[in-house]
Amino acid sequence: MTRAFTFPGQGSQAVGMGRELAEAFASAREVFGEVDDALGQNLSKLMWEGPQEDLTLTENAQPAIMAVSLAVIRTLEKEGSFVLSDKAAFVAGHSLGEYSALAAAGSFTIADTARLLKRRGQAMQRAVPVGEGAMAALLGLEFDQAAEVASEAAQGEVCAAANDNGGGQVVVSGARKAVERAIEIAKTKGAKRSMLLPVSAPFHCSLMQPAADEMAEALGGVDLKSPSVPLVANVTASRVADPATIRDLLVKQVTGMVRWRESVLYMEAEGVSSFVEVGAGKALSGMVKRIAKEPEILSVGTPGDVEAFLKTI
Structure with missing residues (x-):
């Protein structure tokens, strides 16, 4: 084995x-x-x-x-x-x-x-100053779908896929307002659940x-x-x-x-x-x-x- x-x-x-x-x-x-x-x-x-x-x-x-x-x-x-x-x-x-x-x-x-x-x-x-960044888990979307959500949500700010955890679990990271937009957009794309994560900084993004x-x-x-x-x-x-x-x-x-x-x-x-x-x-x-x-x-x-x-x- x-x-x-x-x-x-x-x-x-x-x-x-x-x-x-x-x-x-x-x-x-x-x-x-x-x-x-x-x-x-x-x-x-x-x-x-x-x-x-x-x-x-x-x-x-x-x-x-x-x-x-x-x-x-x-x-x-x-x-x-x-x-x-x-x-x-x-x-x-x-x-x-x-x-x-x-x-x-x-x-x-x-x-x-x-x-x-x-x-x-x-x-x-x-x-990143506390409160200016955020991360969110998008559940029920495959990676390509989640990446599209992040791109659409960016609107000139940073928002990107941060963790591709598999099984329809992708975490996005970036500017707080952009991540909040991603949560709303994900709902329209068929996500089962999307929520902000209790983290103090937007890890794994630019x-x-x-x-x-x-x-x-x-x-x-x-x-x-x-x-x-x-x-x-x-x-x-x-x-x-x-x-x-x-x-x-x-x-x-x-x-x-x-x-x-x-x-x-x-x-x-x-x-x-x-x-x-x-x-x-x-x-x-x-x-x-x-x-x-x-x-x-x-x-x-x-x-x-x-x-x-x-x-x-």
């Missing part, structure tokens, strides 16, 4: 995330400690105790979601002699999850990944260019090794292993669309039949189920999940 390991993005955060892992495994506690030390912040306390509104802040949610994913990977390695490169054909992550995937595959250290994601979150928040420029600088100062497992990149929906190319794609990813549907189809075409979501929540598992044909889907985020998964390998 050919497996791909996937890593979730923003929206998967919840108060209490990772606490059971830390209580059950010293290896997980080590990871949370490394992240806290790298950031000079007691992020693990915020993850476990809240408040939710602080955890949801982009600069906190991004490193927190990564920390849980890497705590799972470290625990699999320590508890079951798990070696990612022996078990995975590909790694892939949704938006910030791409950093988690690369850290899992040894491209970044956990400390560098935490600092990069903290800065990424801050840069994305700074790029309004994020200042954040992309900042991440180019940040990534330029960090050691980036070739991953032990090829990455299926958000921007290209195809494999990449060259460090210079990965660095370039991580910069482009800030303004570029997350091509998740195409990424899953690419991995399936390459022989992947089992998708393992690593970390908090099961959002990616739901997406994969809508995209791939009869995939095996596993989620590994709790001590029980870890123990069950180790019995399968």
Whole structure:
């Protein structure tokens, strides 16, 4: 069986995330400690105790979601002699999850990944003043239809498809008024439901260019090794292993669309039949189920999940 390991993005955060892992495994506690030390912040306390509104802040949610994913990977390695490169054909992550995937595959250290994601979150928040941008989910429209809706709604402002999540779920991003127009237009095009998302900035559109420029600088100062497992990149929906190319794609990813549907189809075409979501929540598992044909889907985020998964390998 050919497996791909996937890593979730923003929206998967919840108060209490990772606490059971830390209580059950010293290896997980080590990871949370490394992240806290790298950031000079007691992020693990915020993850476990809240408040939710602080955890949801982009600069906190991004490193927190990564920390849980890497705590799972470290625990699999320590508890079951798990070696990612022996078990995975590909790694892939949704938006910030791409950093988690690369850290899992040894491209970044956990400390560098935490600092990069903290800065990424801050840069994305700074790029557009609060209230001026928005994102909306258009449900029940295929990608081409949603892209047409975004184009029609733009009217000289920015409005573009940001996440192609598959199964008739496309997220658009841009100037708030343009995104609000997209919601209304989508209703006339047959969308089952369209709604604004509770995010603080319009991710994955051209309004994020200042954040992309900042991440180019940040990534330029960090050691980036070739991953032990090829990455299926958000921007290209195809494999990449060259460090210079990965660095370039991580910069482009800030303004570029997350091509998740195409990424899953690419991995399936390459022989992947089992998708393992690593970390908090099961959002990616739901997406994969809508995209791939009869995939095996596993989620590994709790001590029980870890123990069950180790019995399968």
